[in-house]
Amino acid sequence: MALGRLGVWYATDKLDAAQLGDLVTTVEKNGYSALWYPESRGYESMSLAGYMLSKSQRLMIGSSIANIYARDSYTARRGMVSLNDLYGGRFILGLGVSHIPMVEGLRGHRYDRPLGAMKSYLEGLYKDLANASEAPVVLAALGPKMLALSAERTRGAVPYNVTPKHTAEAAKILGAGKWLAVEQKVTIETDPAKARALGRKELARYLVLPNYRNNWLREGFSEADLTEGGSDKFIDAMVLWGDAATVKKGLRAHFEAGATHVCLQPVHPDGDFAARDRMLAALADT
Numbered sequence: 001m002a003l004g005r006l007g008v009w010y011a012t013d014k015l016d017a018a019q020l021g022d023l024v025t026t027v028e029k030n031g032y033s034a035l036w037y038p039e040s041r042g043y044e045s046m047s048l049a050g051y052m053l054s055k056s057q058r059l060m061i062g063s064s065i066a067n068i069y070a071r072d073s074y075t076a077r078r079g080m081v082s083l084n085d086l087y088g089g090r091f092i093l094g095l096g097v098s099h100i101p102m103v104e105g106l107r108g109h110r111y112d113r114p115l116g117a118m119k120s121y122l123e124g125l126y127k128d129l130a131n132a133s134e135a136p137v138v139l140a141a142l143g144p145k146m147l148a149l150s151a152e153r154t155r156g157a158v159p160y161n162v163t164p165k166h167t168a169e170a171a172k173i174l175g176a177g178k179w180l181a182v183e184q185k186v187t188i189e190t191d192p193a194k195a196r197a198l199g200r201k202e203l204a205r206y207l208v209l210p211n212y213r214n215n216w217l218r219e220g221f222s223e224a225d226l227t228e229g230g231s232d233k234f235i236d237a238m239v240l241w242g243d244a245a246t247v248k249k250g251l252r253a254h255f256e257a258g259a260t261h262v263c264l265q266p267v268h269p270d271g272d273f274a275a276r277d278r279m280l281a282a283l284a285d286t
Contacts, residue, residue: 001060001089001136004033005255006286007263009064009160009183010276013042017051019273024055026277030284036064036094036158036183036263045070046079053087064158064183064263065096065140068117073124081129084136094158095121096140097211114211115145122153138179142166142215147173155179156260161203161212163237164257166219171258181261182254185239186247187268188279195241200229202267203238239267244282251286262286 008027012020027035035052039045045066052061066076076093083091097114118139126132139150141157147170150157156179159170167182174180185202189195206212207226216226216234225234240250254262264283268275 001092003060003092003179003181003261005261006032006284007034007036007060007062007181007261008032008280009036009263009265011040012037012048013040020048020052021055022273024052024059026280028056028059030280032059032280032284034060034062034092034181034261034263036062036181038064039067039070046083049079049083049091050086053083053090056090058090060090060092062092062094062138062158062181064094064160064181066093068095068097068121073121073127076121077125077127077129080135080137089136092136092138092155094138094140095125115149118146118149119153122149126153138181141170142211143218144169144173151175151178156181158263159183161206161238162215163219164253166215167254167257167259179261180259181263182259183263183265184251184254185265185267186251186279186283187239187241187266188244188247188282189241190243192241195239196232196235198267198269199235199239199241203230203235247283248286251283 010023015023024035037048045063049061049063080091080093097117129135137154138156138158139146139154140160141147141150142159147157151174156174157170158181159166160183162182171180187195187198207230213226221234225231240247251262251264266276266279
């Protein structure tokens with residue numbers, strides 16, 4: 001299984017069946033190698049992957065991420081194996097520990113210490129699995145310990161909400177031969193006020209989550225950068241904006257820092273799928 005240079009990350013929970021099909025077609029038509037999707041309050045992760053795989057011919061589909069509290073490791077293993085058997089080895093199982101509100105508040109589970117919980121989950125996932133070292137599994141890793149676990153037990157990592165500085169540090173920890181699939185938000189908008197307004201709306205839900213806040217502080221942002229919707233400095237780092245050439249330069253910075261794959265997330269006004277599709281077409285040759 002080879003993961004190409006560019007992919008797309010997109011929130012799928014508000015899309016109906018026809019819109020999901022349109023998204024898959026657009027991503028595949030523009031030559032991206034993979035489409036990554038989250039696990040939300042909408043579609044169940046494995047079911048959604050199967051639907052999108054059925055709508056594509058060669059596109060790889062990756063969960064980013066499947067919540068380890070949403071299904072036990074045996075079920076995740078069977079889902080991963082089944083999807084790859086049925087769809088020509090095109091499914092990547094991205095796993096993550098999610099966040100306390102989505103685990104304790106939404107599902108009623110106890111949120112355990114992230115590293116220990118993931119280690120135990122991977123042990124169950126790989127149990128009795130032939131060629132476990134080749135299993136298409138990646139982790140949503142931000143901190144150094146989770147990145148080290150990604151390097152030791154999986155094909156690599158899928159960091160989210162990070163900068164090229166984090167990418168460089170992650171690449172060192174992962175080492176050669178591992179996937180480093182970095183998500184990066186983008187918007188082709190040259191008006192600073194409009195671009196930052198889109199960015200603040202998109203990032204608002206993440207600014208209240210400790211996992212992301214702690215990582216941003218490790219990256220060098222201050223508490224002041226993370227208050228009142230985020231400073232301009234913070235928003236500009238999280239959401240690349242400008243004309244296509246400017247955005248492409250920002251995407252290439254991740255590759256220069258050591259990313260093996262960059263999955264761009266188009267940020268646009270709600271429901272403006274035409275803007276999304278224009279961005280995907282304009283950035284496909286980054």
